[in-house]
Amino acid sequence: MKFNQSDCFFALHLFLSKLPFEEQNKLKLELSTVENLIDGLMFLLAESAKLMINEVDFHDSILTLGVSEDICKELVSIYTSNKGEIRLILNELSLHPVQYQDLEWRLNVKLASRSLQGQAEPNLLLRLHTSQGDSAHSQLLQCDIPNLINLTNSLDGALQESKSHYTGEILRNIK
Numbered sequence: 001m002k003f004n005q006s007d008c009f010f011a012l013h014l015f016l017s018k019l020p021f022e023e024q025n026k027l028k029l030e031l032s033t034v035e036n037l038i039d040g041l042m043f044l045l046a047e048s049a050k051l052m053i054n055e056v057d058f059h060d061s062i063l064t065l066g067v068s069e070d071i072c073k074e075l076v077s078i079y080t081s082n083k084g085e086i087r088l089i090l091n092e093l094s095l096h097p098v099q100y101q102d103l104e105w106r107l108n109v110k111l112a113s114r115s116l117q118g119q120a121e122p123n124l125l126l127r128l129h130t131s132q133g134d135s136a137h138s139q140l141l142q143c144d145i146p147n148l149i150n151l152t153n154s155l156d157g158a159l160q161e162s163k164s165h166y167t168g169e170i171l172r173n174i175k
Contacts, residue, residue: 045079049086055079101136102129124148 048058058079062072103126110121126141143151161167 041075044075045082045086046090048079049083050090052087096133098130098132098137100128101131103127104129 044062048061053061055076059072059076062075063069067075105127106125108123108125110123112118122145124143124145126143128139128141130137130139
């Protein structure tokens with residue numbers, strides 16, 4: 001889809017103003033065209049702010065898209081004046097994953113009971129401390145030895161898989 005200079009200026013001013021689309025549509029553009037232009041502008045500004053692109057690189061990136069110099073200057077001024085606010089909004093909207101803080105463990109061994117004569121039954125108690133944002137959480141887990149060995153083997157396999165060549169290619173393509 002090709003847009004001309006007046007379409008881009010219209011979308012920029014519509015994006016920045018609070019007037020409804022019907023009052024501003026002097027060029028008789030379709031609503032879907034304007035929505036596509038605004039979505040593209042929002043994506044461009046959000047990705048540039050997320051990657052912390054400086055003004056010169058932002059200007060050069062826009063020029064490679066084939067945009068006229070007037071629109072490019074307008075976009076650079078919008079980007080520089082709103083970069084901080086865009087980064088704050090992106091930070092608020094981003095996911096805050098749970099982060100590992102500490103792991104405490106204790107080995108309990110039941111040496112004897114009426115049903116376990118001459119056998120030892122080991123159990124492992126784990127207290128996992130995590131944080132998410134400003135809040136801290138603690139989980140108490142209990143695990144017997146065969147399940148602990150299975151869990152360790154599964155985590156080791158996942159770690160080895162994350163170091164594989166194929167996984168590295170996928171991660172490079174995602175970034």
